[in-house]
Amino acid sequence: MSLKRKVIITSAVTGAIHTPSMSPHLPVSPDEIAEAAIGAAEAGAAVVHLHARDPRDGRPSQDPRHFEPILEKVTANSDVVINITTGGSPHMTVEERMRPVAAFKPELASLNMGSMNFGLYPMLERFTEFEHEWERESLEKSRDLVFKNTFSDIETILGIGNANGTRFEFECYDISHLNNLAHFHARGLARGPLFVQSVFGLLGGIGGHPEDLMHMRRTADRLLGSDYEWSILGAGRNQMPLATMGAAMGSHVRVGLEDSLWIGPGQLAESNAEQVSRARVILEALNLEVATPDEAREILQLKG
Numbered sequence: 001m002s003l004k005r006k007v008i009i010t011s012a013v014t015g016a017i018h019t020p021s022m023s024p025h026l027p028v029s030p031d032e033i034a035e036a037a038i039g040a041a042e043a044g045a046a047v048v049h050l051h052a053r054d055p056r057d058g059r060p061s062q063d064p065r066h067f068e069p070i071l072e073k074v075t076a077n078s079d080v081v082i083n084i085t086t087g088g089s090p091h092m093t094v095e096e097r098m099r100p101v102a103a104f105k106p107e108l109a110s111l112n113m114g115s116m117n118f119g120l121y122p123m124l125e126r127f128t129e130f131e132h133e134w135e136r137e138s139l140e141k142s143r144d145l146v147f148k149n150t151f152s153d154i155e156t157i158l159g160i161g162n163a164n165g166t167r168f169e170f171e172c173y174d175i176s177h178l179n180n181l182a183h184f185h186a187r188g189l190a191r192g193p194l195f196v197q198s199v200f201g202l203l204g205g206i207g208g209h210p211e212d213l214m215h216m217r218r219t220a221d222r223l224l225g226s227d228y229e230w231s232i233l234g235a236g237r238n239q240m241p242l243a244t245m246g247a248a249m250g251s252h253v254r255v256g257l258e259d260s261l262w263i264g265p266g267q268l269a270e271s272n273a274e275q276v277s278r279a280r281v282i283l284e285a286l287n288l289e290v291a292t293p294d295e296a297r298e299i300l301q302l303k304g
């Protein structure tokens with residue numbers, strides 16, 4: 001019996017924020033997304049967070065037909081825990097965003113704990129060449145973009161999950177989101193242990209400074225007591241520094257090309273597995289142990 005704490009590594013392999021022209025390593029086709037998820041699992045990820053894309057031009061899609069080939073290939077080749085997005089892309093309606101979770105009843109699904117401005121346009125300073133016009137548009141439109149998840153939207157998504165035995169990765173981009181989570185927890189709609197994914201450094205949410213991380217932790221402890229498993233998601237350059245700080249304080253970690261395209265300053269990550277391996281080196285250097293998918297199922301009390 002190891003004395004080392006088990007840390008769940010989540011790999012978010014493609015997302016809906018980054019677009020194909022930003023990195024040749026961003027998985028786009030169903031096959032690339034499935035291969036990336038399997039590679040991330042082999043490198044040590046216990047959970048893969050999945051979005052799908054339209055194979056014709058790589059734009060984000062919540063169409064269950066675009067998820068099916070991904071899920072088939074991943075489940076045929078790995079026992080990794082599958083976490084399907086309900087966030088989709090901020091440009092989608094709530095109805096659109098809920099379709100794959102209702103269709104596939106996964107063990108785990110993401111759930112954004114509130115509405116927020118979603119500032120992607122600063123990426124236009126870094127990325128100027130796009131193969132598809134929709135890529136530039138999706139960034140420019142984010143000046144006026146609100147990601148909508150009202151209390152009734154959240155209640156609806158919780159209802160779908162609770163009916164299917166799907167548990168949630170509660171995405172908290174700010175302190176108010178922790179308060180919203182505590183509200184649904186108190187009502188028994190969000191059931192513990194709560195898997196809290198605190199998101200740092202995305203314009204519209206909390207920053208990526210260590211003080212922000214400390215503030216999130218203190219507030220989560222005060223509002224949720226011990227009935228939660230804490231995980232850290234640092235966007236962009238915050239990814240590895242905040243994962244390291246969080247892990248040293250008791251958290252799980254999330255990496256992946258959805259959250260950051262980089263492995264170092266100006267150096268694009270060549271795969272999701274590369275980021276998982278980097279996180280693994282950091283965790284093992286901290287005398288922590290990477291959890292297996294089944295250990296993650298136990299820690300998060302998933303339906304398996």
Ligand SMILES: C[C@H](N)CC(=O)CC(=O)O
Nearest residue numbers: 085086087088110111199
């Ligand atoms: C910052 C991440 N894009 C959070 C996320 O993964 C949201 C979701 O898919 O529901």
Ligand SMILES: [Zn+2]
Nearest residue numbers: 015085087110
């Ligand atoms: Zn996502």
